[in-house]
Amino acid sequence: MNAEFVNPFIISLVNVLKTMAQIELQIGKPQKKADSKARGDVSGLIGMVGSNIAGSMSITFEEGLALQVMEGMLGERPDSLDDEVNDMVGEITNMVAGGAKKELAKKGYDVGMATPVVVSGKEHTINHKVSGHKMILPFKAEGGKAYIEICFDK
C-alpha cells in the first residue's frame, strides 16, 4: 500500500476534526508492523469494496479524545461514552471514508463504501484480516490518542 492510497484518509480525518470540532491533530508516523495494536475505547469501522479490491478502515479513539471531540462539536462534554458519542463516531467514520473516497476516485480508484459500524468497550482491539499490508496511523490531541487503520487485499 502506498502513500497515494493512505494520505486521503489522513487528510480527511484531520480536516473533519478541525472543521467539526476545532481540534488540531498531531500526525504520528505510519506503521506497517503486524504486531502494532490500536487499543481504544470506541471505534468506527467501515468496509470498502472496489471492482478488484476489498478492504476496511477503522478509526479508534481513546475515551478522552472522543469526549474532547464531543465538546468541540456540541460545546458540552458528556460524562462518559454514551449513545451520542457512539453516533458521533459513526458519523465521523462516514465523513472520513466519504472524503477519502472522493480523493481516491480522482486518482482512478473507484471504491464503494459499506455502512459504518461502531464498537464500544474499554480497551478493545481491532484486527483487520487481510492478505496485504496493514497500515496503522497514530494521531494525538490534547484529550488523547486516535488510530486509523487501513487494510486492503490486493
Add this chain to the structure above:
Amino acid sequence: MNAEFVNPFIISLVNVLKTMAQIELQIGKPQKKADSKARGDVSGLIGMVGSNIAGSMSITFEEGLALQVMEGMLGERPDSLDDEVNDMVGEITNMVAGGAKKELAKKGYDVGMATPVVVSGKEHTINHKVSGHKMILPFKAEGGKAYIEICFDK
C-alpha cells in the same frame, strides 16, 4: 429487510459451525428492536456493498462459545481469547459472508464483500449505523451465545 435476505446468513453460520466444529446451534428469535444489544467478547465484522445497497454483518461470540468452536475445530481448548481465536473468528466471518453471498446471488442480489475485521475486548458492543432496519439473530450452544447482526441501507 425480509427473511429472503436474512435466512442465507443464518443458514450459513449454522452450516459453518456444524461442518467445522461439530456444533449444533440453537437458533433464537430474530429481533428488530433498536435497543437490542449484542454483548460479547470477540466479534467478526464485514462490510457489504452492492450496486444500490450497502450494509454490514457482524458475528459476536461470548468467550465460552468461541473457545468451544476452537476445541471443535482443533481438538484442543485454548485458555483464553488468543491470536488463534482471533484468526478463527475472522475465517468464520469470511465463510459465513461468502456462503450468504452465494445464496443472495441466486436470488438476484449481487453483493460484494469487504474484508473481515475482528474486535476483541471483554463485553464490547457493536452498533451498526444504518438508515434501515437492524436485525439481531441470537444463537446458543453449550459453550455460550452468539449473535449475528445484519443491517442495510436501502
